Amino acid sequence: xPLNTVPFVSVDHMMRIxxxxxxxxxxxxxxxxxxxxxxxxxxxxxxPRVASHSREGVIELMPTSDGEVYGFKYVNGxxxxxxxxxxxxxxxxxxxxxxxxxxxxxxxxxxLTALRTAATSAVAARxxxxxxxxxxxxxxxxxxxxxxxxxxxxxxxxxxxSLYDIDPAATRKCVGNLRSHGFDIRVANSAExxxxxxxxxxxxxxxxxxxxxxxxxxxxxxxxxxxxxxxCPGKTELHRDILLRSSIFVEFTPQTRIEGEIxxxxxxxxxxxxxxxxxxxxxxxxxxxxxxxxDSVGFAIEDFAALRYLRDRxxxxxxxxxxxxxxxxDDPRDLFGMLMRAREYC
Ligand SMILES: NC(=O)c1ccc[n+]([C@@H]2O[C@H](COP(=O)([O-])OP(=O)(O)OC[C@H]3O[C@@H](n4cnc5c(N)ncnc54)[C@H](O)[C@@H]3O)[C@@H](O)[C@H]2O)c1
Numbered sequence: 001x002p003l004n005t006v007p008f009v010s011v012d013h014m015m016r017i018x019x020x021x022x023x024x025x026x027x028x029x030x031x032x033x034x035x036x037x038x039x040x041x042x043x044x045x046x047x048p049r050v051a052s053h054s055r056e057g058v059i060e061l062m063p064t065s066d067g068e069v070y071g072f073k074y075v076n077g078x079x080x081x082x083x084x085x086x087x088x089x090x091x092x093x094x095x096x097x098x099x100x101x102x103x104x105x106x107x108x109x110x111x112l113t114a115l116r117t118a119a120t121s122a123v124a125a126r127x128x129x130x131x132x133x134x135x136x137x138x139x140x141x142x143x144x145x146x147x148x149x150x151x152x153x154x155x156x157x158x159x160x161x162s163l164y165d166i167d168p169a170a171t172r173k174c175v176g177n178l179r180s181h182g183f184d185i186r187v188a189n190s191a192e193x194x195x196x197x198x199x200x201x202x203x204x205x206x207x208x209x210x211x212x213x214x215x216x217x218x219x220x221x222x223x224x225x226x227x228x229x230x231x232c233p234g235k236t237e238l239h240r241d242i243l244l245r246s247s248i249f250v251e252f253t254p255q256t257r258i259e260g261e262i263x264x265x266x267x268x269x270x271x272x273x274x275x276x277x278x279x280x281x282x283x284x285x286x287x288x289x290x291x292x293x294x295d296s297v298g299f300a301i302e303d304f305a306a307l308r309y310l311r312d313r314x315x316x317x318x319x320x321x322x323x324x325x326x327x328x329x330d331d332p333r334d335l336f337g338m339l340m341r342a343r344e345y346c
Contacts, residue, residue, distance in 0.1 A: 137164070
């Protein structure tokens with residue numbers, strides 16, 4: 001590829017790539033990329049994401065590098081957007097070469113974030129959920145919900161799901177979208193009803209407050225909680241008492257202490273990082289009675305893995321365009337001359 005142009009994957013391209021490969025296969029392959037990058041955790045620059053908070057939501061930058069490739073994602077979280085017909089979460093991202101600093105790829109990441117979040121949740125559950133898990137409750141049936149369901153089906157074989165959302169229209173949408181994907185679906189009238197008989201509970205709601213989607217009485221022994229929606233200061237989903245009964249697994253502790261469910265706990269409350277479990281350096285589930293909690297907020301290495309996966313797939317597809325992103329004067333120091341010569345044809 002020429003150095004002055006950069007492949008760009010639009011939303012339309014992303015949809016074509018994912019549909020060509022198949023959603024479930026993408027989720028399985030993404031899960032492997034996330035696991036591979038978590039296994040080489042020590043190679044990466046790691047920092048809590050840079051967040052700009054407002055009354056309505058948050059805009060965040062999520063950078064990381066493995067020493068050869070640098071990546072970042074721009075992402076927002078605006079729970080009130082839905083009332084204006086806008087999405088809660090949108091994103092785009094970049095990979096760049098560390099040796100030259102030149103960008104290697106730009107991509108939409110709204111779809112890619114939903115896919116990588118679901119793949120990461122399933123990776124965590126693969127290590128933490130009870131081995132005989134067969135039913136998952138999904139509380140919050142918005143944009144992320146179907147991706148979560150499909151990742152747990154593709155990666156853990158979960159086909160029984162119970163759905164609950166405060167807005168029945170969201171649940172109807174979710175049932176409609178998942179109907180032809182081989183699920184046995186139950187619609188619940190409350191979160192309490194949804195978690196009945198579920199060995200895995202996914203909370204994926206959006207509300208900018210200390211919410212209590214799950215109360216202590218709703219979580220029995222042995223359950224794995226996949227808590228996705230509490231991902232900002234002042235935005236949580238679980239009652240604190242559940243945290244006190246759980247073994248807690250996080251992505252990057254310094255970021256999760258600020259953004260995750262554990263912002264409700266003392267700053268030295270013990271947690272394990274998921275990469276340690278994957279690399280065999282920490283224990284995951286150790287007993288059938290244990291309550292395990294994946295306190296997910298989303299970490300830059302997951303986006304890096306997703307962009308790396310996408311870049312590898314670009315070799316087999318024409319679903320991208322080349323963007324004229326980098327000025328390319330014949331003499332690298334003659335940027336001004338390049339501009340003046342352009343008068344002849346601009
Ligand atoms: N951890 C991560 O990596 C990660 C990644 C992406 C999104 N998220 C978070 O996941 C959440 C969901 O994202 P989305 O894009 O699906 O949002 P969305 O707005 O599309 O859907 C959220 C749904 O939650 C429902 N809801 C709100 N309060 C509820 C309650 N008390 N009980 C039941 N349902 C309730 C809403 O009606 C809505 O249907 C957001 O908070 C987002 O910030 C986290």
